[in-house]
Amino acid sequence: MSNESVPQVDPVLEGGHGSEDSQADDRQRVLKRVALLLARHEVRHLRRWFEEFDRDILLPILLGEIALHNIGSTENGKGEELGRGDDANCPLKPCNAYSIAAATGLPRETVRRKIVRLIELGWINKRHNGHLYVTSAALRHFGAVLSSRELADVIETADRARRLLES
Template sequence: MPLTSEVVRANRTRISFAMSQFTVPLLARTYHAFGGDMVAALIMGEIAHRNVEHWLADESNSPAPLEDPAVRLSMMRPCNALSIADACGLPRETVRRKVNWLIERTYVKRSDDGHLYLTVNAGDDFDEMTAQNVQAVLDTADRLRRILAQTPTASCA
């Protein structure tokens, strides 16, 4: 069954509940992983996305070069505080402060020309959280498929 606005509307309550069962724990895990600093988490995520989106968008590209310090930066797309501020809709000064916080924690490095890159060890502190997030995505997708497969008829809606 195609996902249309009518199908979503007919299942809105169950869809919203399933999504909140995913989203609320995701936000809580992120909050705790970043010591309550959700803005730093957002900024780190945007830096990571900007750095690797071009390379990983081609599914035939191996992620292995991203783990090799000798070639890593040549595979990554650079970004700066201004581009991150624009992408996140945040003041540049806020981004600058949070980037410094991320640098102190060795999640991000700033090159001599001011470009921002995720460090090779940036994900080390998040492996368990990532595993939980992936499992939660899969569970939520299954739950949503079951909900959508049982779309009520107009008389039951």
């Protein structure tokens, strides 16, 4: 089954006269196909992350929140020195288990346990003061994953959605 294009229906041949209702129905069908396309993309994406993190779907969510929180401070043009120096010398914005629990809506104890696992995997560092930072190893690994696999899939899905909407 191809999601590439939506068959064009001539409203006159279908017994209509190109009414606004017919056009609205056609538009609804296209939107449903786009929604299905996007849902398939999201499920593929979730499955990949699920497998990448040893079948624990909360780990990529927490790593993502920590990374976004940290890296948000680098948008002003500062360089990155991940995992070096103390907090005063680190351009990344720190976060802690409490702020990540608040951001995700997950219980603090769950976040704390998952942070221990992310530390074991080498994806985040926890400083003595509780500040959490994504590691350069995590950025390299997941940056490579995103650029090699995910980005191409996102672009392809977006192109397919655009073609559906333009038909």
